[in-house]
Amino acid sequence: MASNNENEFLNQWREGFEQEALQPPDDLWAKIEAELDKDQKKVIFFWWKNPLLLSGIAASLLLVLSWFFIINEPSNKTVGTLATATGKVERTETTHRKQQQVVAMLPQNRENKKSASAKTNGKKAQTSKLEDNIDNLRVASTQNPSEKNKVTNELPAVTSGVIAINSTNEPLIERTNWNIEAIESIAFEPYSNRFTLNRKRLRVEADFGEADAALNKKETLAWVGVHSGIAPFNPNFQSSGLQTLASAGAKDFISNGANYEVVQSVGTSSTTSGNVSTEEPPKSAFKASTSQPVQKFTNGRAMNIGVRYGKQLGKRIAFESGLRYLQGTSSVTTNVYSFNEQSGEITSFLANYLNPNTNLDNTIINSEQQLANNYEFLQVPFQFVYQLPFATKFQADIVAGLSTDVLLSSKLGGEKNAAIFSSTNTSLYRTLNMSGLAGARLNYIVSSNWQFSVGTNFQQALFSTLKPNDANMATRPRIMGLTYGLNYRFK
Amino acid sequence: MNERQLVEACIQNERLAQRKLYEKYASKLFAVAVRYMKNRDDAADVLQDAFVKVYKNISSFRFDCPLEAWLKRIVINTALKALQKNKRMGFQEDVDDFSNELSISEVGVHQLAYEQLMEVVHQLPDGCKTIFNLYAIEGYKHHEIAELLGISEGTSKSQFSRAKSLLQEKLLLVK
Numbered sequence: 001m002a003s004n005n006e007n008e009f010l011n012q013w014r015e016g017f018e019q020e021a022l023q024p025p026d027d028l029w030a031k032i033e034a035e036l037d038k039d040q041k042k043v044i045f046f047w048w049k050n051p052l053l054l055s056g057i058a059a060s061l062l063l064v065l066s067w068f069f070i071i072n073e074p075s076n077k078t079v080g081t082l083a084t085a086t087g088k089v090e091r092t093e094t095t096h097r098k099q100q101q102v103v104a105m106l107p108q109n110r111e112n113k114k115s116a117s118a119k120t121n122g123k124k125a126q127t128s129k130l131e132d133n134i135d136n137l138r139v140a141s142t143q144n145p146s147e148k149n150k151v152t153n154e155l156p157a158v159t160s161g162v163i164a165i166n167s168t169n170e171p172l173i174e175r176t177n178w179n180i181e182a183i184e185s186i187a188f189e190p191y192s193n194r195f196t197l198n199r200k201r202l203r204v205e206a207d208f209g210e211a212d213a214a215l216n217k218k219e220t221l222a223w224v225g226v227h228s229g230i231a232p233f234n235p236n237f238q239s240s241g242l243q244t245l246a247s248a249g250a251k252d253f254i255s256n257g258a259n260y261e262v263v264q265s266v267g268t269s270s271t272t273s274g275n276v277s278t279e280e281p282p283k284s285a286f287k288a289s290t291s292q293p294v295q296k297f298t299n300g301r302a303m304n305i306g307v308r309y310g311k312q313l314g315k316r317i318a319f320e321s322g323l324r325y326l327q328g329t330s331s332v333t334t335n336v337y338s339f340n341e342q343s344g345e346i347t348s349f350l351a352n353y354l355n356p357n358t359n360l361d362n363t364i365i366n367s368e369q370q371l372a373n374n375y376e377f378l379q380v381p382f383q384f385v386y387q388l389p390f391a392t393k394f395q396a397d398i399v400a401g402l403s404t405d406v407l408l409s410s411k412l413g414g415e416k417n418a419a420i421f422s423s424t425n426t427s428l429y430r431t432l433n434m435s436g437l438a439g440a441r442l443n444y445i446v447s448s449n450w451q452f453s454v455g456t457n458f459q460q461a462l463f464s465t466l467k468p469n470d471a472n473m474a475t476r477p478r479i480m481g482l483t484y485g486l487n488y489r490f491k
Numbered sequence: 492m493n494e495r496q497l498v499e500a501c502i503q504n505e506r507l508a509q510r511k512l513y514e515k516y517a518s519k520l521f522a523v524a525v526r527y528m529k530n531r532d533d534a535a536d537v538l539q540d541a542f543v544k545v546y547k548n549i550s551s552f553r554f555d556c557p558l559e560a561w562l563k564r565i566v567i568n569t570a571l572k573a574l575q576k577n578k579r580m581g582f583q584e585d586v587d588d589f590s591n592e593l594s595i596s597e598v599g600v601h602q603l604a605y606e607q608l609m610e611v612v613h614q615l616p617d618g619c620k621t622i623f624n625l626y627a628i629e630g631y632k633h634h635e636i637a638e639l640l641g642i643s644e645g646t647s648k649s650q651f652s653r654a655k656s657l658l659q660e661k662l663l664l665v666k
């Protein structure tokens with residue numbers, strides 16, 4: 001009964017206010033409009049006066065400009081310095097057929113051979129090439145060919161109310177018995193160009209659906225996402241001793257009286273398309289006077305794909321980690337080979353050096369060949385994210401940290417020089433590596449939970465991926481390019 | 492221009508659409524603000540702040556509840572914040588439960604005009620008035636009010652009981 005009375009009481013009051021409407025002051029819209037205009041100016045001011053945002057923009061520009069610099073720099077490197085190997089080789093036989101073979105190995109004809117040989121990376125093809133040319137062994141002078149390379153909550157003083165309050169009824173309300181306690185003051189903190197109320201207890205969970213989402217924006221606690229990226233890949237291969245070793249190996253081979261024919265390239269130019277006579281060479285030219293081992297590294301592409309997990313540590317600081325797979329491709333152009341005189345087994349001098357499992361003792365300098373040089377890494381990045389919200393839907397992130405990189409494999413000319421799953425992993429490559437990370441990204445808030453990001457990232461190995469070696473070789477792979485991803489944010 | 496188109500235009504910050512939204516809902520929302528605040532000036536300030544918030548956050552409106560309800564909620568929250576900021580809400584935690592000595596039929600709310608009802612409600616102390624508005628008019632549950640205002644559910648119930656008792660007395664005087 002009491003419940004019915006209360007329901008009737010409530011219904012009467014609700015019906016009484018169901019069609020409530022009062023005309024607001026005439027100038028209210030003008031005030032709202034002025035407030036909106038002021039906020040727009042605040043946004044512009046924020047853009048140009050906020051030092052954090054400016055530093056973020058500057059960092060992003062720096063990264064972008066660096067990226068352009070990287071992709072525009074010459075992509076080839078010739079490792080080491082010029083070396084000379086000389087040797088006196090007696091010509092034992094000259095035939096017209098062999099002259100033709102020499103012509104076949106001339107620079108202008110070499111291109112055809114290169115393209116054909118590039119299709120076959122196996123030892124068999126290389127051995128065949130060796131057989132074709134070994135009789136015409138010559139020491140060629142080369143050079144670097146050009147490559148393509150608010151809102152205020154201050155209320156005004158109370159003025160006269162239009163709706164009169166019956167003050168004569170005051171005694172009916174025994175105000176003196178009312179212990180009216182003050183509500184604790186409300187604290188605000190500036191957040192971007194708005195103000196967010198600190199008091200959680202003002203949050204209301206009612207059947208108003210999205211209205212709550214708008215009024216009570218919750219902070220992101222964590223996120224998971226997928227991401228990918230593409231960038232130029234620079235193996236950053238350096239060696240100060242490889243050329244000397246290659247030259248010495250080739251010289252030894254010749255000096256030891258190998259009974260092979262050497263055709264001398266004539267002319268002083270170091271270009272690989274130098275003059276080699278198609279005629280029978282002059283008698284005085286039967287000396288290998290100049291030798292220049294070539295080891296040229298050409299940048300390739302890096303592609304990565306992975307998952308990430310981020311956790312909010314503070315209002316603007318977050319920690320992010322994850323797992324990603326990175327594949328980097330590059331190529332090496334070389335003219336130095338190692339082979340076994342008896343078995344005919346042959347591989348590039350560099351691959352032979354990098355992989356102790358192959359042991360080919362003889363070294364020759366022959367025609368240039370381009371070999372694929374690929375790397376695969378499994379990476380676990382650990383990075384801090386500094387967040388700069390600058391618009392309702394956009395947020396800029398500055399990221400920096402370290403990455404633990406596990407080298408899954410490294411291949412040169414089809415041969416694996418490093419493989420994590422190999423039982424006899426005696427490669428010169430380190431399995432566990434570490435690199436530094438930095439980047440900037442722009443996040444677009446698609447919805448309250450989904451976020452799309454795009455940005456630039458820079459990564460470089462902190463230490464050489466190669467163990468210490470006689471040839472002082474070191475490789476510190478470097479990538480800088482585009483990264484993009486999709487995050488789901490938990491609130 | 493239907494409601495969806497109006498909202499979408501407001502998301503694009505089209506001033507004409509913002510003006511139309513204001514004109515469509517301002518009178519209803521102003522009445523809500525007046526119910527919570529002490530006077531019209533305070534209510535106008537609340538409405539101004541509320542509309543600014545609406546325009547800033549309208550992109551988060553997903554059309555899964557009536558737009559008017561969403562707008563009303565924003566006005567109510569803005570009014571509550573203004574009241575708390577000015578420390579106008581006070582709740583006596585240990586008030587005695589006011590018994591409903593008068594029967595509902597004797598009160599006769601339905602016999603009064605809107606303006607008279609508003610006048611009676613305004614005679615309530617701020618704390619009582621706020622809880623009466625939230626519980627009786629808006630339809631909140633006591634536990635929701637407790638969470639909203641940071642008070643105990645018991646305080647909300649006792650304040651409503653007190654408001655009801657005071658209103659019954661005042662309605663008798665009006666009659």
